[in-house]
Amino acid sequence: METVEREERDGIITLRDVNKSYKMGENVLHVLKDISLTVKKGEYLAVLGPSGSGKSTLMNIIGCMDVMDSGAYCLDGVEIEKAKEKELTGIRNQKIGFIFQKYHLIGTYNVLQNIVMPLLMRGMTLKEAREASMDTITMLGLAERMEHKPNELSGGQQQRVAIARALVGQPAILLADEPTGALDQESGKEVLKLFDRLNDMGNTIVMITHDLGVARHAGRVVRIVDGKLYENGVTVQPDAAG
Amino acid sequence: MKPNELLRLVWINITQNKFKTVLTSIGIIVGAATIVMVIAIGKGGQADVAEQFKNLNAGAIDISYDGGDRERGGQSAEASPGGGNFSGGEGGFSGGRGRSPDEAGGGVLNGDSFPGGRMDFFGGGSDMEERINQENITLDEDDVDDIETFVSGISAATISYSTRSSVEGGELDEAQTYTIAGVREEYAQMSNLSLAVGEFIAESEDENKDKVCVLGASVAEEIFGSAIDAYGSVIYIDSRSYVVNGVLSSMGTVASGISPDDSIFIPYATGVKYLVGSSVSPTITVIAEDVDNVEQVSKDVAKVLAQTYPNAEFTYEDAGSKMEAASASNEILTMLLIAMAAIVFVVGGIGIMNVLFVSVKERTNEIGILKAIGCSRKNILFEFLLEAAAISLIGGILGVAASLCAAPVVEYLGVRVELSAAAFLIALLFAVITGTIFGFYPAYKASRLVPVEALGAE
Ligand SMILES: Nc1ncnc2c1ncn2[C@@H]1O[C@H](COP(=O)(O)OP(=O)(O)OP(=O)(O)O)[C@@H](O)[C@H]1O
Ligand SMILES: [Mg+2]
Numbered sequence: 001m002e003t004v005e006r007e008e009r010d011g012i013i014t015l016r017d018v019n020k021s022y023k024m025g026e027n028v029l030h031v032l033k034d035i036s037l038t039v040k041k042g043e044y045l046a047v048l049g050p051s052g053s054g055k056s057t058l059m060n061i062i063g064c065m066d067v068m069d070s071g072a073y074c075l076d077g078v079e080i081e082k083a084k085e086k087e088l089t090g091i092r093n094q095k096i097g098f099i100f101q102k103y104h105l106i107g108t109y110n111v112l113q114n115i116v117m118p119l120l121m122r123g124m125t126l127k128e129a130r131e132a133s134m135d136t137i138t139m140l141g142l143a144e145r146m147e148h149k150p151n152e153l154s155g156g157q158q159q160r161v162a163i164a165r166a167l168v169g170q171p172a173i174l175l176a177d178e179p180t181g182a183l184d185q186e187s188g189k190e191v192l193k194l195f196d197r198l199n200d201m202g203n204t205i206v207m208i209t210h211d212l213g214v215a216r217h218a219g220r221v222v223r224i225v226d227g228k229l230y231e232n233g234v235t236v237q238p239d240a241a242g
Numbered sequence: 243m244k245p246n247e248l249l250r251l252v253w254i255n256i257t258q259n260k261f262k263t264v265l266t267s268i269g270i271i272v273g274a275a276t277i278v279m280v281i282a283i284g285k286g287g288q289a290d291v292a293e294q295f296k297n298l299n300a301g302a303i304d305i306s307y308d309g310g311d312r313e314r315g316g317q318s319a320e321a322s323p324g325g326g327n328f329s330g331g332e333g334g335f336s337g338g339r340g341r342s343p344d345e346a347g348g349g350v351l352n353g354d355s356f357p358g359g360r361m362d363f364f365g366g367g368s369d370m371e372e373r374i375n376q377e378n379i380t381l382d383e384d385d386v387d388d389i390e391t392f393v394s395g396i397s398a399a400t401i402s403y404s405t406r407s408s409v410e411g412g413e414l415d416e417a418q419t420y421t422i423a424g425v426r427e428e429y430a431q432m433s434n435l436s437l438a439v440g441e442f443i444a445e446s447e448d449e450n451k452d453k454v455c456v457l458g459a460s461v462a463e464e465i466f467g468s469a470i471d472a473y474g475s476v477i478y479i480d481s482r483s484y485v486v487n488g489v490l491s492s493m494g495t496v497a498s499g500i501s502p503d504d505s506i507f508i509p510y511a512t513g514v515k516y517l518v519g520s521s522v523s524p525t526i527t528v529i530a531e532d533v534d535n536v537e538q539v540s541k542d543v544a545k546v547l548a549q550t551y552p553n554a555e556f557t558y559e560d561a562g563s564k565m566e567a568a569s570a571s572n573e574i575l576t577m578l579l580i581a582m583a584a585i586v587f588v589v590g591g592i593g594i595m596n597v598l599f600v601s602v603k604e605r606t607n608e609i610g611i612l613k614a615i616g617c618s619r620k621n622i623l624f625e626f627l628l629e630a631a632a633i634s635l636i637g638g639i640l641g642v643a644a645s646l647c648a649a650p651v652v653e654y655l656g657v658r659v660e661l662s663a664a665a666f667l668i669a670l671l672f673a674v675i676t677g678t679i680f681g682f683y684p685a686y687k688a689s690r691l692v693p694v695e696a697l698g699a700e
Contacts, residue, residue: 006560014295060694063614064696065613065614065693065697066694067692085392085619086618086619089613089616089617089618089619090613090616091616092613092616092693093615093616093617094616096614096616098614100697104610104611104614104697105611106608106611106612107608108254108255108258109251109254113251113254117612117617118244118615118616120244120247121243121616121617121621122614123244124243124244125244125246125247126247128251149655165615169615169616192655229663
């Protein structure tokens, strides 16, 4: 028990016995089964698992986008299961940077507006937010594209916009759900290189993938199979990626 | 989120798809245009009433008798409808018949359509002789003197009548029928008539039964082309020549009847002698000094008249009640129009609500993204609410613009329209309020979406 407690203190993310199920009419689909996971500050974690294993469900819980049925979750010192919607909104805004497989940019707004959105939510003016984001935008090579609408960009560029949006708020963790899933190999590689760099800069990253090759970039890999989480090496089933 | 940043986003969203914005606001456009028109028509109506009564002396009381004189109606078929019509707001000529509540329609109908038949119809009723108002009573100058002597609180009193008669002369190719009013000197001042040229009827002309006349502005123009040409000329009323001693300034339309513009004024006694004879059915007009005293003055006049005519009941009409009646009917119209505008707004609001629901559904994914990056419920609610309000405001502005186009059309159709800045403001206000109220539910729904579900929606 002592080790667990120390782990919890070190961990920026601490999940304990998290369960999540969906009711599908009569039957109950138990998606996450007693998941316990600790992610340390500065860690780069890949969550590997086959399709339908519950990866996205886990990530949504980590990202405070969904509620768990039971268990405890502590994010950067906040007990999430006790938090109200209003606090969760603040946490999503300040502690979490989301990167989605489908980029999820807002089509009506241009690149700059998409990127600075989390800062606007914090009460910054567009001008302040723009200044605060300039470094990130330059780093991601988007300085020339700021006035473009998302549909005028390639997939790789769109994903970089999404990454910039996740980064500008300097969140405690970056959550990426299959960030390379919709990209061609070349763009995917670039994104992964970027993640390596971000991790070197001290960012905590939790990346979800079903691709072992992608997972290898991470410093630590866990697997989800059928709703159960396994630390790497405790492989029960062969890797389902393909 | 900073309000102006929120507004910036709202602006981007509503300008992104202008066509959709306009379509969404169509209900509001119609609603706002309706409100502007409703107020404009209401105001137009009020202005109409005000104009009709502008020459009216609020303290004026018309006293007429409509009883036994109906027997004589047949002798002078033309006399009655003119009298009825002329009893307008100018406080002068309440012709006897056609004005009492029970005879209001009948008098005109009889006079116009069955001039001869009426005599048989009513004349045969001698078995009702004992009944009140079956006597032959003709109010006259002596009654006016009595009233002036015995009733206090009166600033002026006069007697007048009106009839219709054929008129020839001037540029007229053939005889025309005009309203002829028999009046006395004080009539002009009591009815606020002003002269463009010449003099009004003088007392001496009345005493001498001179064949002189004063023409209304329109009459002068019709017969002679202009007031100047008319002045000093001669017209023939019922084939007798009258010298035109004066022409009135144009007075505009007056309440429920013929305006002075369309009348010919002759001395009271002259008319009695040459035109109406004993069939005259005059109206005594009394002006109470104090408008609030009209009721008391009416009662006092009744007492005085009762001395002379114990069995007669006279009809009293005061200008104030006429004005009230006119305003009341105008108010009913306004209420109806307001009800209509309200319905249009509700329908427009439901339209907005519908489109916003669709919009929220369309933008569920966007709402999910906003939630994922930490947009609060409040901000999402405000964004959608502001969008609804902005769309409504645009609708309101377009509606006001539409009303500016509609106003001349309505005016052309003969309805008086008075556009006003207040109406525009009210329309805009109502538009925004409606949009905001009906936009609230969709916006609230949007703000309550579960992030993960919203994000999952495609
Ligand atoms: N809202 C929901 N209602 C019902 N069932 C759901 C819901 N969301 C997910 N599921 C089910 O939960 C299981 C896990 O889904 P999840 O999206 O977490 O899988 P995943 O590991 O992310 O798969 P993939 O690699 O295909 O993205 C699936 O069987 C899915 O059908
Ligand atoms: Mg998934």
